Amino acid sequence: MNIAVIGLGRFGSNLATSLSELGHEVLAIDSDERAVQQIAESVTHAVQADGTDEATLVELGITEYDLAFVAFGDIEGSILMTTLLKQLGLKRVHAKARNSLHREILERVGADQVVFPEREMAIRVAHNLAAPNVVDYFELLADYGIGEVKVPEGFVGQTLTSVNLADRLNVSILVIKRGSQLLITPDLTETLRAGDVLVVIGRDSAIAELDNFRP
Amino acid sequence: MNIAVIGLGRFGSNLATSLSELGHEVLAIDSDERAVQQIAESVTHAVQADGTDEATLVELGITEYDLAFVAFGDIEGSILMTTLLKQLGLKRVHAKARNSLHREILERVGADQVVFPEREMAIRVAHNLAAPNVVDYFELLADYGIGEVKVPEGFVGQTLTSVNLADRLNVSILVIKRGSQLLITPDLTETLRAGDVLVVIGRDSAIAELDNFRP
Numbered sequence: 001m002n003i004a005v006i007g008l009g010r011f012g013s014n015l016a017t018s019l020s021e022l023g024h025e026v027l028a029i030d031s032d033e034r035a036v037q038q039i040a041e042s043v044t045h046a047v048q049a050d051g052t053d054e055a056t057l058v059e060l061g062i063t064e065y066d067l068a069f070v071a072f073g074d075i076e077g078s079i080l081m082t083t084l085l086k087q088l089g090l091k092r093v094h095a096k097a098r099n100s101l102h103r104e105i106l107e108r109v110g111a112d113q114v115v116f117p118e119r120e121m122a123i124r125v126a127h128n129l130a131a132p133n134v135v136d137y138f139e140l141l142a143d144y145g146i147g148e149v150k151v152p153e154g155f156v157g158q159t160l161t162s163v164n165l166a167d168r169l170n171v172s173i174l175v176i177k178r179g180s181q182l183l184i185t186p187d188l189t190e191t192l193r194a195g196d197v198l199v200v201i202g203r204d205s206a207i208a209e210l211d212n213f214r215p
Numbered sequence: 216m217n218i219a220v221i222g223l224g225r226f227g228s229n230l231a232t233s234l235s236e237l238g239h240e241v242l243a244i245d246s247d248e249r250a251v252q253q254i255a256e257s258v259t260h261a262v263q264a265d266g267t268d269e270a271t272l273v274e275l276g277i278t279e280y281d282l283a284f285v286a287f288g289d290i291e292g293s294i295l296m297t298t299l300l301k302q303l304g305l306k307r308v309h310a311k312a313r314n315s316l317h318r319e320i321l322e323r324v325g326a327d328q329v330v331f332p333e334r335e336m337a338i339r340v341a342h343n344l345a346a347p348n349v350v351d352y353f354e355l356l357a358d359y360g361i362g363e364v365k366v367p368e369g370f371v372g373q374t375l376t377s378v379n380l381a382d383r384l385n386v387s388i389l390v391i392k393r394g395s396q397l398l399i400t401p402d403l404t405e406t407l408r409a410g411d412v413l414v415v416i417g418r419d420s421a422i423a424e425l426d427n428f429r430p
């Protein structure tokens with residue numbers, strides 16, 4: 001895919017680089033020359049330009065792109081640019097928002113998808129802080145998710161049958177991460193080892209409880 | 216747990232609120248009165264103060280807290296504060312970083328964990344952009360992860376046995392999300408319905424392929 005990323009702050013620059021690494025053709029735009037120079041080597045094209053200037057956007061051939069991501073925090077600028085891009089006929093315009101009012105306006109002017117990077121990360125970090133052995137967390141429903149939990153010491157050397165998490169905590173083990181190996185939907189006869197990380201699914205409270213579980 | 220969050224920008228304010236919702240006692244601090252007022256109703260205590268002023272921190276009793284999260288983007292301020300908190304004896308000090316150099320310094324002055332909210336979110340969004348039917352993505356290993364993928368139209372009405380993703384794409388279905396219901400490690404006889412979201416595990420390339428799969 002051809003993707004344009006406008007605004008190369010912490011979020012935009014990492015997005016442009018990750019998309020390039022996934023094999024997409026990336027046009028990175030920022031009004032700040034320094035931001036453009038820093039990214040020039042990791043993307044297909046890097047250009048200094050003002051994203052809210054219609055004539056410049058047309059000259060850059062932005063209408064040829066499959067998707068544009070408006071990644072700057074300035075509320076007025078991002079709304080202006082999203083409106084312009086939809087008027088120019090781009091099929092998919094995504095944007096990041098600072099708060100829910102900003103998101104509401106972006107959606108009204110035609111944004112196809114809006115993300116809140118800081119908020120979504122804050123929710124994940126809040127889950128991880130609460131339970132030190134929860135390495136990472138991925139929300140599936142409001143109070144239900146997938147957690148990556150370091151195997152509790154008391155479980156090392158035991159089989160999945162004997163730790164019996166399904167009945168004790170109503171948590172299912174989906175994967176055992178053992179270094180760079182993944183044991184997907186492991187057999188109940190599998191024995192847990194020190195250093196294993198369990199990828200489990202369950203209620204948030206049950207995942208947090210697994211964290212301080214002493215069998 | 217008692218957790219102090221200093222710096223109530225987009226990330227810090229969402230972190231303080233999420234931690235409060237998870238039932239923790241939260242002290243929220245910011246040097247800007249407006250930020251403090253906005254959060255006052257959703258946390259236990261909200262105080263206007265400068266996080267880099269040692270006398271103020273001691274007066275606030277910050278040493279009584281189990282964990283402090285330094286959530287401001289100002290590099291010098293966050294390094295100063297992290298150093299101070301470790302000198303005052305706090306057991307767990309976490310901080311957010313703007314880039315890898317900032318993270319390196321935070322770790323050297325004693326930060327117990329450092330996150331890059333914008334970078335981590337950018338990686339997730341990059342995976343999601345690449346494949347429109349991939350609703351969300353959670354990295355397990357460098358090129359292997361868990362994806363939430365809207366069920367491809369051609370699969371509706373078919374059983375898991377007949378779509379046979381394991382052999383076709385080397386992707387395993389861990390969960391079927393059906394509205395607010397979760398079918399965990401579903402039976403192979405389960406029939407897929409319109410609107411289902413499949414939580415699958417596999418290589419990044421296989422998850423992206425599932426996105427445009429026409430049986």
Ligand SMILES: Nc1ncnc2c1ncn2[C@@H]1O[C@H](COP(=O)(O)OP(=O)(O)OP(=O)(O)O)[C@@H](O)[C@H]1O
Nearest residue numbers: 007008009010011030031032050051052072073074
């Ligand atoms: N109209 C514009 N055209 C092009 N680039 C712009 C425009 N407005 C802002 N930018 C650029 O977007 C980048 C990010 O902007 P800003 O700092 O406002 O957002 P932010 O949300 O704080 O970023 P992040 O959180 O990703 O670091 C900056 O590099 C800035 O130069």
Ligand SMILES: Nc1ncnc2c1ncn2[C@@H]1O[C@H](COP(=O)(O)OP(=O)(O)OP(=O)(O)O)[C@@H](O)[C@H]1O
Nearest residue numbers: 222223224225226245246247265266267287288289
């Ligand atoms: N020394 C300090 N003591 C207390 N609060 C501070 C201090 N320095 C900055 N802050 C506050 O931290 C908050 C976030 O700061 P800043 O805008 O620098 O970070 P940011 O990384 O851009 O935030 P975000 O991306 O989370 O919106 C602001 O509300 C600011 O008032």
